[in-house]
Amino acid sequence: MHEEKSSVIFAENLTLSYRKNEPILKNIGLNIKTKDFVFVTGKSGSGKSTFLKSLYAVLEPDVGRLNVCGIELDNITTKNRNFLRKHLGVVFQDYKLIDNWTIEKNVMLPLFIAGFSKEVCLSQAHKLLKHVKLLHKADKYPPELSGGEQQRAAVARALAHNPVLILADEPTGNLDDYSSGVIWDLLKGANEQLGTTIVTVTHRIPSLLRVNYRHFIIENGGMDEVC
C-alpha cells in the first residue's frame, strides 16, 4: 500500500491501545482517498470508536504510522492537533451540541474557531440551517429539539467550515428510520456535491442509501476491507 497525493487517511502497521501491551487494534493498514465514503462496521467493543478517535487525534498510535489530512499523528503537538481538528467535521451519536447555546451559535462554533468574522459565521450558519431545514429553529436550544433535529444541527455544524473529512460515530444510533434517512442523505450530499470524504462508524450499513462506498470490518483486533 502506498500513500498518494489524494490520500486523506493513510495508516500503515497501525496499532492502537489505551493501556500498554493491551492493543485494541493491531497492524492496520488503509488508504482512504478524497471523496471516499467509508463505512467501518464491527461488533460492539470491537474498536470502531477507538479507530475513529485516533483519526481526530484523541488517541495516538502505539506503533506504526497514521496520517490524516497530511498530518502525522504520532507524537502530535497541541498546535497540530488543533490545526487538524479545525479541518475536520465530527458527528456523534449523542450529538455533542452545547446545551446552553442556541442552535445557530452551535453551528457557528467551528467558524468562530477558524477565525471568521461574526457576519460570515452568521450567514454561513443560516445557509446550513436552511440546508438541514432548521432555519426556523435557529434560536432554539438543543434540549428544545427532537433527537433527529439535534443530529441535523450537528451535521450542519460538521459541514459549516467545508471540512475535507467528516468523521461520524454512529450518527444514526439514537434516531428513528425517518430521521436516520435524513442524516444519511445529508452526508451523501456533502460527499457528492462538496467532495467531502466521509468516514462513518456504524453497526449496520443503511440499506436504502444509494452511494458508492467502501466497507471495512473490524474483527479480532484487525481491519479488513470488504470488496
Place this chain on the structure above:
Amino acid sequence: MKFVKYHISIILPLFLLLLSIESFFVLKGIIDNYEKKLSDEYSIVVVSKVPLDKQNIKNDIKYFVSLKIINTDSLIENLKNNIGKKNLQKLKNSLPLFYSIKLNHLPSQEELQNIKSKLLKYAGVERVATFKKSYSKFYNFLLFDKSMLLYFTVLVMIIVLLLIIKQAEVWIYEHRQRFEIMTILGAPFWMKSAMLYRVVIVDAIISSLVVSSLFVYLSYDSSFLSYILNMGVEFPKFDFLRDSAILLGISILVSIVSVTFAILQLNKEE
C-alpha cells in the same frame, strides 16, 4: 440568583484578600509616619572631653545626619545666684562638651548598641545616652502588629487562591461539555477559557473598586481620623488612582493565576 451566586463566590474571597493587603499597606504607612516622627524627635547625646570630628562620625555611622553641640550656657546661668563668679568659671572650664547626634531613621536596639559602642571608642568620649526605651514601647507594638498582619495577609492569600481554584473547578465542571466540544473542534486554549477569564476579570474589578471605596471613605471619615489621631499616629492618605491600580493588579493577577491553574489541571486530565 445563580448569576449573583456565580459572582459572589469570587468577589468575596477577592474582597477579603484586598482588604487584608490594603490594611497591611495602611499599617505600614502608619508605622512609617510614626517612625519618621520619632526619628525627627530622636537624638543621641554624647558627652566628650574633647571636640568630636563630624567627618569621623559620618564615616562610622551610616545613618548619621547631623552633629550639634549642646549649649550649656543657659544651665550655668541658672546657677549664677548660688555659686560665686570664680567657681562658676571653674565649673564652666571643667564641664565636658555635650553633643546631639541626629540620625536619618529610628535605629533598632541592635543598631543603637553598635552606634553606641563605636562612639564610646572615640578619644575623650565619656558617655553616650540613647534614650531609646522611652520611645520604643508603642513603636515595637506597631512593628509587632505589622508583622502579624503580614503573616495574616499571606495566609489569606493562600486561602483565597485555593478558594478561587476550587470555584474555577466548579465552573469548569459546569462547563465541561462546552470545554470538551470546543476541544474536539480544535479551539485554542484562550478561546475555551475566555468566558472564565472574562468573569474573573469583572469580579476582580468589582472587588478592587469596593475595597478602594472603603478606604477612600475611611480617609475622609472625621470620627475615624480623630480616633487614629488620638492614638498619636497619622492615617496615610489613600491615593485612589495609584492604590486602586495596585489593588486591581493584584486581584487580576491572583484570579488569572487561579483560573489558569484550574484549566491546566483540566487539560492535563484530558
